[in-house]
Amino acid sequence: MATLALRDLVKTYDKTEVLHGINLDVADGEFVVFVGPSGCGKSTTLRMIAGLEEVTGGSIEIGGRQVNNLEPKDRDIAMVFQNYAIYPHMSVRKNIGFGLRTAKMSKPDKEARIDEVAAILDMTDLLDRKPNQLSGGQRQRVAIGRAMVRDPAVFLFDEPLSNLDAQLRTQMRLEIKKLHQRVGNTIVFVTHDQVEAMTMADRIVIMKDGHIQQVGTPAEVYHSPANTFVARFIGAPSMNMLPATASGGVLRLDTGSTVDLPARADGPVTLGVRPDDLGLGEGVALVRGKVTVREPLGPETLIYVDTGAGGEVIAKADGRTPPEVGAEVTLNAKPENLHFFDANTGQALT
Amino acid sequence: MAVVEEIRPTSEALLGTKPPRKPANMGQIIRWLLLFIGGIVMVMPIAYMISTSLKWPHEVYNVNLIPEEPTIENYTYVLEDGRFYAWFLNSIVIATVTTICNILFDSLVGYTLCKFRFPGRYIIFIAILSTLMIPTEMLVIPWYLMSQQFGWLDTYWGIMFPGLMTAFGTFLMKQFFETVPDDFIEAARIDGLNELQIWWTVAMPLVKPALAALAIFVFLGNWTAFIWPLIVTNSVEMYTLPVGLSSFGDEADVAWELIMTGAAISTIPTLVVFLIFQRFIIRGVVMAGLKG
The missing domain is CATH 2.40.50.140 (Nucleic acid-binding proteins)
Structure with missing residues (x-):
């Protein structure tokens, strides 16, 4: 577990600046949700935290350590992608254990860790299945399991529920929230769905056009919106x-x-x-x-x-x-x- | 009510008997006819190859498909000829090594051009593609000069080096790697794999159908290659099967029955390769159909 700090974070593609100096402090164990319309820069911010996009300006600190120039694997983060990114040619066990390939652990310890994560996610019976034998919700749990198995300092979720139907989305929302309460890791979650943001977040970061519009608890952004954009974006x-x-x-x-x-x-x-x-x-x-x-x-x-x-x-x-x-x-x-x-x-x- | 009557299952249908077959319309008949003609065009050369391999020399120029006096004498002769095994082995080695190299190199280059962003990427891709427009006949002279300079004439390396990596294979693999979502690659990157491990562990298994297709193309291409092996080899022992088979007979008389016998035997490895790899292609098609 760790804190996360973004300092004057800037991202430029060619000559177009898409993030204009983002500043944010995420506390240890906090569940922060980035929300905003398409193109607002929320996914770019997440990918920069993950190390999948270069930082044009400013800095990113995880656990007090600047990680701007570190490879993704060295940042102590794990990411759950929108389309799950679970490997279709591997069983659930191999998918979950994939993140431990480079870990300095003995094979029995790795197996024990996989079993432990599978038990937390209620997937013990599914460990030998291939992804095409799983439902959408089960696939999403495998993706979360693969992130969990490494016990990272920060979990990053990039619109992980957007491919699920409405009922399953509600169920997974609850499961992720329960999971956070159980494991207590720092989570940064990106979504364009303000209901997801309101129901899951400790704090919501509302973005538009590469700027943070407001940071606050769900109650704060709902009852005291900072501007008309936030006022209209939050609430349905x-x-x-x-x-x-x-x-x-x-x-x-x-x-x-x-x-x-x-x-x-x-x-x-x-x-x-x-x-x-x-x-x-x-x-x-x-x-x-x-x-x-x-x-x-x-x-x-x-x-x-x-x-x-x-x-x-x-x-x-x-x-x-x-x-x-x-x-x-x-x-x-x-x-x-x-x-x-x-x-x-x-x-x-x- | 009439509609209800039409869709109600009949007693025959419920009992599992076949419904009456609809009479074929003119369009269907024409399609079948075209398919039949196409089938005949493809099968006839193979049928004549097998037929000729079972004929005596005096009967070779008769167009009858069924030999008057069928014989396996040609097979005995070819299989007892020590040269045939050497050529067969040469072809096996060359086709196998070239296929493995193409699978590795074409996929590595295709993956790099597809998944990495670097200056000149597009120009390199176009340059590779443009080599597809140069016919082999134009390349054999520079290849020969190279082989001569480096002492590769009449060696396995000399026969193989022009085909170890192909523009077509690179193009094919690049296009298939486009279908591999970047999320897979990025997830593996976050999980700590290096780029070579990601290519081998994550990307390659996801493009197995393309690899199978490439393997079949390359193996067949090298198995049947004639012009370059003919030019680069001097000694009879270094001949590949197509070159060796063409040497049966002399200027005055070509032993077609022996050539056809050798050709018939030489189709066996290609059939084996196809049977091994076709399941990957079919599985790939089935998987694509189940997606989403």
């Missing part, structure tokens, strides 16, 4: 963004409603409110409009409301008695659930 459905104008401590929405503004600001402001916090119940009346679509989710129903000037917003209504399509509704939110952003910079107003 996305946060509603309503254009407004601030003046003298009062925010006037383009829909005509007014809200007390806790932050000091004058001029254009974006008011954010999550669909979970916007509904027909108590609170400040924010928008009024006509229901255009209903999406029943069981206990609740998502309603899409056309507000005219403010565009379309999403709100939640009761699952048993949702308003009819075409009905005029007034959507309310509690003041403590409102988020305020500078309309020009997108940064949160505090």
Whole structure:
């Protein structure tokens, strides 16, 4: 186990800079998830940590030791790839034991280690099978087993669940989280799925265009997003963004409603409110409009409301008695659930 | 209701009897006819080779496929001729060594060009490919001069060196290595293997079908090679089978029955090579079908 530190990490391909000075400290045993849209640089960062991409600028430290110029094998890391990367011509036992080929261990010790890992992953009965005799989830467990067997300082996961179906993904998510609680290694996990990030991470690193947008616990990034990008990226459905104008401590929405503004600001402001916090119940009346679509989710129903000037917003209504399509509704939110952003910079107003 | 009647299984179907065969349409008949003609074109030379090997010299120029007086005298003569074994051994050694070298060198170069990023990689690949456009007839003179300079004339090395690595094999292997995901290579790199170990342990087993195809091509190519072995060898003992077989007879009379007998015997190793390696090719096709 070890800490991980990224210092002013820069990556350039030819003349194009794709990572613009990433700084991050990961504590020993912490589970950190990098999340962001395609092309944001999260996988590049992970590959640089692994030593699969050269570092253009800055430094990477694992356990306090700079590893910029070390080969991947010398960094004390293990990586689980998106497409598992388990060798089809080898049995599960050989796949799991592959990482021990260069380890200075006796053969009985290696076998014991493989059996131990297989037992942790509940794969003892599958050790003699070939990968094509395994399900997607079992293959993923083999890939994790191959990473675990070396007992690395840092585990790196590169979108390992994206090839699994929804049910299996949920199951594997839980298994990886339990595994982390059991073995306690430092984990860096890359995903584009914000649900994976929210459910697994101790801390989430949200990236966009080669920059870190926010680092925080799932609760922090959900309840206190640093900017409109984070606010919209985290949470499903996305946060509603309503254009407004601030003046003298009062925010006037383009829909005509007014809200007390806790932050000091004058001029254009974006008011954010999550669909979970916007509904027909108590609170400040924010928008009024006509229901255009209903999406029943069981206990609740998502309603899409056309507000005219403010565009379309999403709100939640009761699952048993949702308003009819075409009905005029007034959507309310509690003041403590409102988020305020500078309309020009997108940064949160505090 | 009519549709329901049509899809309901009949009692014959339930009992496992065969459904009535549909009459062949014109398209099918033409396809079969073309396949039949193609089959005849490919099989006839082999049939005539075996037929001629079973004929007496006076019957060789008769076009009948079934010999009037079949004999195994030619086989006895060829197998009792000590030269045949020497040529057979020469061909076996040359074809086997060349095949092994091609599997190693072509795959090494193909792997390097496919999986490593270095300046000039593309130019090197194009340069290798461009050699495919040069006919063997143009190369034999420089090869001969080289052999003469280095003292390789009339040696195994002299016969083998032009074919130890081929542009076609390099191209074939490079294309197959493209299908090996980079994740496999990178995972092995993280697990501590060096590049040579990754090539041998991880990449090579994943391209077995290509290696099998390459082995068959190279072995057959070298087994049947004629022009270069004819030029580079002087002594009868160094002849390969095709060169040796052509020497049966003299300027006045070619002993076709002996040549055909030798050719018939010489097909046996090629059949063995094909039977050994074809299962890898078929397995490769089956594995590709199961992916995903």
